[in-house]
Amino acid sequence: QKEVEQDPGPLSVPEGAIVSLNCTYSNSAFQYFMWYRQYSRKGPELLMYTYSSGNKEDGRFTAQVDKSSKYISLFIRDSQPSDSATYLCAMSENSGGSNYKLTFGKGTLLTVNP
Amino acid sequence: EPEVTQTPSHQVTQMGQEVILRCVPISNHLYFYWYRQILGQKVEFLVSFYNNEISEKSEIFDDQFSVERPDGSNFTLKIRSTKLEDSAMYFCASSRDRGPAGELFFGEGSRLTVL
Numbered sequence: 001q002k003e004v005e006q007d008p009g010p011l012s013v014p015e016g017a018i019v020s021l022n023c024t025y026s027n028s029a030f031q032y033f034m035w036y037r038q039y040s041r042k043g044p045e046l047l048m049y050t051y052s053s054g055n056k057e058d059g060r061f062t063a064q065v066d067k068s069s070k071y072i073s074l075f076i077r078d079s080q081p082s083d084s085a086t087y088l089c090a091m092s093e094n095s096g097g098s099n100y101k102l103t104f105g106k107g108t109l110l111t112v113n114p
Numbered sequence: 115e116p117e118v119t120q121t122p123s124h125q126v127t128q129m130g131q132e133v134i135l136r137c138v139p140i141s142n143h144l145y146f147y148w149y150r151q152i153l154g155q156k157v158e159f160l161v162s163f164y165n166n167e168i169s170e171k172s173e174i175f176d177d178q179f180s181v182e183r184p185d186g187s188n189f190t191l192k193i194r195s196t197k198l199e200d201s202a203m204y205f206c207a208s209s210r211d212r213g214p215a216g217e218l219f220f221g222e223g224s225r226l227t228v229l
Contacts (some may be wrong), residue, residue, distance in 0.1 A: 004156075043118070043205050043220030044157065051132045088157065100147060100209055101170050104157040 003027050006089055008103030015114050018077040023089035023105045026070065030091040030103070033065050035074045038086045038107065047087075048074070078111045086110070116140040120206050120209035126227045127196055135191045135224045137206030146189045147207040147218070148181065150174070157205065163189065164212075196228045 006023045013019055021035075032051045036044035048063040050056045054065045064073040072091075076083055089105040119138045127133050139146050148160040161171040163181055178194045189208075193200055202222040210217075 041222070043207075043222050045220070046217050090157075098176050100145065100207070100212070101159050101162060101172075102149075102157075102218070103159070 001062045003105050004089065004091060004105045007108055010109040010111065012111045012112050013079055013111060014109075015077050015079060015081060015112055017112070019079050019083070019110060019112075021074045021076075021087050021108050021110070022072055023072050025072075025091055025103075027091070027093070027103075028070070029093040031094040033063070033072050034044045034090040034092075034102070035061075035063055035089040036090055036104075038088055040085075044088055044090075079110075081114050084111045116199070116219075118206055118208055118219050120204075120221035120224045122224055123222070124225045124227070127157075129198060130195050133193045133196055133200075133226060135193075135204050135206075137189045137191075137221060138187050139189055139206070139208030140210075140219055141187070141208050143219075145209045145212055146181075146183070147209075148191045148218075149205045149207060150202040151205065151223075152199075152202040160191075160204075184207055184229075185217035185226065193226075196226075198228050201226055201228045 004025045024036040035047045038044045038046050050063050053065050053067045060077045062075040086107040086109050088107045090102040092102050121136045128142045146163040149157050159172050161175045162169045180192045182190050203225050205223045206221045207218050
């Protein structure tokens with residue numbers, strides 16, 4: 001079983017829709033969970049991170065973590081055409097080294113149509 | 115806004131040649147990283163670097179790879195003898211803290227094509 005699984009999509013929604021993006025993982029040692037956005041030909045850009053089960057909200061974005069099910073989600077409300085990008089989930093253990101040794105999902109390509 | 119800059123944006127090389135990819139991390143950052151993304155695949159951790167030494171590396175980062183911070187600003191990834199399977203986008207990243215309270219900033223990437 002792969003460490004982090006993410007449906008690659010592509011996902012196409014109309015402007016204003018609620019988008020749900022998901023990842024599952026198998027490694028119980030993952031403690032930190034992040035969502036990155038990657039525009040074409042650009043580097044990943046951090047959207048949100050969390051380290052506890054539950055919800056975290058930032059504007060139109062909500063990150064949800066369920067450690068018991070090893071499942072994380074990102075919800076985008078009132079989606080905009082500018083949200084069109086690839087969304088990557090990423091996770092890390094609380095190791096003695098850097099917590100930025102990230103394990104990424106494959107990314108979901110999202111298109112929001114005006 | 116501070117950013118991580120990478121050069122070159124695209125490099126084409128022949129198999130067996132040495133390649134150096136360069137990065138200028140954000141100036142007050144202390145932790146430096148290389149990740150790579152083979153076309154259509156996941157972004158993968160290669161190596162992290164702190165206080166002038168490697169702090170962690172993945173099994174991908176074998177003896178043909180090396181990293182260096184030759185001066186106060188640049189951070190380089192050297193691939194000694196490139197193979198076809200080294201073709202990928204290489205991302206440099208930096209952070210002020212060891213994480214995760216800080217933030218990991220990625221550059222725009224250097225695309226390496228090995229022929």
